[in-house]
Amino acid sequence: MTTTKGARILIVDDEPQIRKLLKVSLQAHHFDISEASTGEEGIYQATVTQPDLIVLDLGLTDMSGMTVLERIREWSPVPVIVLTAKDREEDKIAALDSGADDYVTKPFGMGELLARIRVALRHVAKTPTEPVLHFGELTLDLAQRAVEIDGSRIHLTPTEYDLLKTLAVNAGKVVTQKQLLQTVWGGQVHQSDSHYLRIYIGHLRKKLEQDPTRPQFIMTEPGIGYRFYLPDPQ
Numbered sequence: 070m071t072t073t074k075g076a077r078i079l080i081v082d083d084e085p086q087i088r089k090l091l092k093v094s095l096q097a098h099h100f101d102i103s104e105a106s107t108g109e110e111g112i113y114q115a116t117v118t119q120p121d122l123i124v125l126d127l128g129l130t131d132m133s134g135m136t137v138l139e140r141i142r143e144w145s146p147v148p149v150i151v152l153t154a155k156d157r158e159e160d161k162i163a164a165l166d167s168g169a170d171d172y173v174t175k176p177f178g179m180g181e182l183l184a185r186i187r188v189a190l191r192h193v194a195k196t197p198t199e200p201v202l203h204f205g206e207l208t209l210d211l212a213q214r215a216v217e218i219d220g221s222r223i224h225l226t227p228t229e230y231d232l233l234k235t236l237a238v239n240a241g242k243v244v245t246q247k248q249l250l251q252t253v254w255g256g257q258v259h260q261s262d263s264h265y266l267r268i269y270i271g272h273l274r275k276k277l278e279q280d281p282t283r284p285q286f287i288m289t290e291p292g293i294g295y296r297f298y299l300p301d302p303q
Contacts, residue, residue, distance in 0.1 A: 076190055077101045079120035081111035081137065082152065083130045091124060094179045095186075108132035115141050122189055124182070125169075126152045127160055135160075135167060142168040148189040152177070158292050165245045165293070172243070188241035188299055202237055204298055207277065207286060209237050216277075223276055228253060232269050233277075236287060241299030243290050270295065 078100045080091050085106070092102045103118045105111035108129045115123060123141070127134030138149055148170040153160045161172045170189045173182050202209040208217045214230055216223045225233065231253045236244060246263045254265065270289075274281035288296045 075099055075101060076121040077103070077118060078186070079103050079105065079111065079114050079118060079123045081105045081108070081114075081123060081129070081134070082126040083107065083128075084126070087126070087152075090179075091182075094183075098183060100186075108134065108137040111137050112140055115145065115147065120147060121193075122148045122150065122186060124150050124152065124186075127157075127164060128152075128154065135163060138164060138167055138169060146193075148193050150182070150185050150189060162245055162247070162293055165243055166247055170242055191299065192239070192241050202240075204237065204240065204286065209234065211238075218277065225273075225276065229269060229273055229276070232266075233273055236295060236297035240297045243294055243296050245294040247294075249294065266295075 078095055080088050080095075080102060081104075082088050082091070083106050088104050088106070092104065095102055103114055103120065105114045108131050111123075111125065111129075114120075125134050125137060129137065134151060138151070141147065141149065149168065150171045150173060151161075151164045151169045153164070153172055153174055161174075164172060170192070171185045173185055200210065200212045202211065206219045209215070210217075211234065216225055216230065216233065232249065235249060235252045246266055249266055250262065270287060271281070274284050274287055277286050278284045286298045288298065290296055
């Protein structure tokens with residue numbers, strides 16, 4: 070498995086200045102960079118270079134970045150971080166629901182993008198069948214459906230546990246409201262019934278957080294969904 074250092078990153082963006090900025094900055098952090106200026110070229114490069122991660126602009130000139138994402142997702146689970154305009158929240162939600170791993174809004178800082186890249190690469194490197202997940206003092210035993218904080222068992226209802234597990238196995242990634250509703254409740258609730266999430270997220274925070282008003286584990290992505298804490302490696 071490729072580590073963060075030396076990972077291959079494909080940049081798909083039709084703005085030469087953005088590509089140059091990303092290439093210089095990411096190479097300075099020891100990433101191996103390839104570029105594409107159109108959606109078609111991006112799809113081709115993704116097939117040929119087999120990158121470890123793709124940075125994809127949604128506002129391409131030859132085709133929608135969403136189309137590029139959907140075509141790549143037909144055959145590849147490669148992590149994709151999309152670049153979006155700040156005022157297009159609906160684009161962020163649509164991209165995440167279609168398989169993007171994260172998003173960064175334009176204009177963006179390189180520090181933020183690098184952090185998102187590290188999280189996405191670390192997440193894909195984790196073994197999905199790992200039976201026990203550790204997040205600081207919080208531990209999830211997936212085989213036993215058990216949750217502990219500092220060694221003390223925390224009682225969760227089945228729904229609370231399923232919600233926490235969905236967030237935890239996607240730690241570091243944004244999980245949209247639609248994805249959570251589909252995964253946890255299936256067809257029992259409508260996709261627009263986000264009040265179910267707010268209620269259960271509130272329950273989880275009361276049980277897991279030292280201060281539920283200042284959560285450390287379950288972060289809200291306003292209007293989009295939630296992101297579970299992923300600690301930096303020791």
